[in-house]
Amino acid sequence: MSTVAWITTRGLLGRRRFLLLLPLPILMIGVALIPRFEGVSPQQWAQPVLVAMGFITLLPIVSLIVGTGVLGAEIDDGTITHILSKPLARWKIVVPKLLVAIGVTAASAAVPFYIVGVLASGPRLGVGLIVGSTVGAVLYSTIFVALSLISRRPVLLGLVYVIIWEGLLSNLVSGTRVLSVQQYALTIADKASASDLLSGNVSFPVAVVMSIVVTVGFLALAIRKLSSFSVTGETS
Amino acid sequence: MSSPAGVIHDIGYQRYEGERLGRGDVFLALYTQSLRSVFGLGRNFKAKIFPWLVVSVVAIVGIVIMAIRAQTGEVVISYSMLPQVLGTLMVLFVAIAAPELVSRDLHSGVLPLYFSRPLRPADYALAKLAALVSAIVMVWGGGQVLVFIGAAFSVKGFTNVMNELGDAGLGVIYTALYAIVYGSIAVLVASLLKRRAVAAAAVVGTFLITAPIVGVFYILPSETAHQLAQLFNPASLVGGVGDWLFEPTSSSEELGIGPFGPLYAAVTLGLIALCVTLLIARYRKVSQS
Numbered sequence A: 001m002s003t004v005a006w007i008t009t010r011g012l013l014g015r016r017r018f019l020l021l022l023p024l025p026i027l028m029i030g031v032a033l034i035p036r037f038e039g040v041s042p043q044q045w046a047q048p049v050l051v052a053m054g055f056i057t058l059l060p061i062v063s064l065i066v067g068t069g070v071l072g073a074e075i076d077d078g079t080i081t082h083i084l085s086k087p088l089a090r091w092k093i094v095v096p097k098l099l100v101a102i103g104v105t106a107a108s109a110a111v112p113f114y115i116v117g118v119l120a121s122g123p124r125l126g127v128g129l130i131v132g133s134t135v136g137a138v139l140y141s142t143i144f145v146a147l148s149l150i151s152r153r154p155v156l157l158g159l160v161y162v163i164i165w166e167g168l169l170s171n172l173v174s175g176t177r178v179l180s181v182q183q184y185a186l187t188i189a190d191k192a193s194a195s196d197l198l199s200g201n202v203s204f205p206v207a208v209v210m211s212i213v214v215t216v217g218f219l220a221l222a223i224r225k226l227s228s229f230s231v232t233g234e235t236s
Numbered sequence B: 001m002s003s004p005a006g007v008i009h010d011i012g013y014q015r016y017e018g019e020r021l022g023r024g025d026v027f028l029a030l031y032t033q034s035l036r037s038v039f040g041l042g043r044n045f046k047a048k049i050f051p052w053l054v055v056s057v058v059a060i061v062g063i064v065i066m067a068i069r070a071q072t073g074e075v076v077i078s079y080s081m082l083p084q085v086l087g088t089l090m091v092l093f094v095a096i097a098a099p100e101l102v103s104r105d106l107h108s109g110v111l112p113l114y115f116s117r118p119l120r121p122a123d124y125a126l127a128k129l130a131a132l133v134s135a136i137v138m139v140w141g142g143g144q145v146l147v148f149i150g151a152a153f154s155v156k157g158f159t160n161v162m163n164e165l166g167d168a169g170l171g172v173i174y175t176a177l178y179a180i181v182y183g184s185i186a187v188l189v190a191s192l193l194k195r196r197a198v199a200a201a202a203v204v205g206t207f208l209i210t211a212p213i214v215g216v217f218y219i220l221p222s223e224t225a226h227q228l229a230q231l232f233n234p235a236s237l238v239g240g241v242g243d244w245l246f247e248p249t250s251s252s253e254e255l256g257i258g259p260f261g262p263l264y265a266a267v268t269l270g271l272i273a274l275c276v277t278l279l280i281a282r283y284r285k286v287s288q289s
Helices: A003-013 A016-021 A023-038 A042-070 A074-079 A080-084 A092-121 A123-150 A154-170 A174-179 A181-193 A203-229 B023-038 B045-072 B077-083 B087-106 B111-115 B121-154 B159-190 B196-219 B223-232 B234-246 B248-251 B257-286
Strands: none
Touching: A003 A016, A003 A092, A016 A023, A016 A042, A016 B196, A023 A203, A023 B121, A023 B196, A042 A074, A042 A092, A042 A123, A042 A154, A042 A181, A042 B045, A042 B196, A074 A080, A074 A123, A074 B087, A074 B196, A080 A203, A092 A123, A092 A203, A092 B077, A123 A154, A123 A181, A123 A203, A174 A203, A181 A203, B023 B121, B045 B077, B045 B087, B045 B121, B077 B087, B077 B121, B077 B159, B077 B223, B077 B234, B087 B111, B087 B121, B087 B159, B087 B196, B111 B121, B111 B257, B121 B159, B121 B257, B159 B196, B159 B234, B159 B257, B196 B223, B196 B234, B223 B234, B223 B257
């Protein structure tokens, strides 16, 4: 584990801040328990819990907090200069930080997704959901890490993207589904679990190809942006 | 009193001889300054982009409703529906504005400076909350006023205008209820987090994650569970109060709240009281550390 990755992990989880990652997964499991013990068939409750709560809310929000935290926090308070002034290639800074973000996001999403999947149908669905949520974590984290290098206010842009694009448009307008991370993750989870509880709206090859394109594209963008990063003073 | 450990030397600065303003004036100054900063007034251009974007979206929606009404006479969205229709925008607005108001002060550690004045912790918390609530009422209530202006010129007869004014007034009061619920939740969540970015995400998370709970309760077999489902999300909670107040006829519908209208009102008031109490307690604790 490189030093950059080690520092980033400690910065993310070292203080009480990591407690922030707990309420959303706990709530998701808790909500799944209610219909489970009321005897409602999983056909009915899997959709609101897994898709509306998991893929639309938990995954992007956790990714946003973690993804903008690994680089954005340091840019915000100016301590990024300490790392930038070391004789390290810029990609060696971006890649470990991104990997830490993906790891933390994927871990905190995988646990509730697996438990809810097991509650709904069985371990097969649970494993499928882990695959899907990990793909989602990779995509969202890459996008948000890149975003924190593109803009000084990454969270504002990220929230608008999550709420308007992923939350509203990709569920209402069918055309934007082809460009929606949530739909890729859902489709891949559907394919991996072979369950009839999930239904992807884009075809599997499209989801895989677009996932790779988005990840590589935003990673390249992030490295390029950090290579030409200029330290500016406090704005607002 | 122990013996003084040091001496403050008089190095010749001019003394302030004028009147010292009290607690009320400090409160008012803090409120005004906070309200200005929500809209980015007195700050740079970047801070103005988002709030004025929201203002223009609400204004455009208001003008469109006004135009449709003037042309066809059809009421597309009633006054009380407007804050609900633009509810997602309101979540975004409080998520950006509340951390701007409270998290910055926590992050830069200037709170001891505030509390060295006659200002009390509760005053600080309430001034910030009041500023956010007023800002929401100004924007969304402003949209309703736009619709009213259009309606007032298109209906005929003085009594009709007065009826319209009554509806619009109720609409603005309903907006204020939205503003207080959303504002107190957002300021409370933001006051717990120092980093603006994290606070904004946490506020949105609070609002979004509770929405699917409502959906889960709808699929439970019991009728009572359906009628109580909307209690679990701030947006649908206030929506339920609105149903009770404005559309008593819809209570028989599938998504209705049944006979639980007063319960919705009580829960709403309880939620506001809880958030405000916790917020004040939070600043009591901050002021002592």
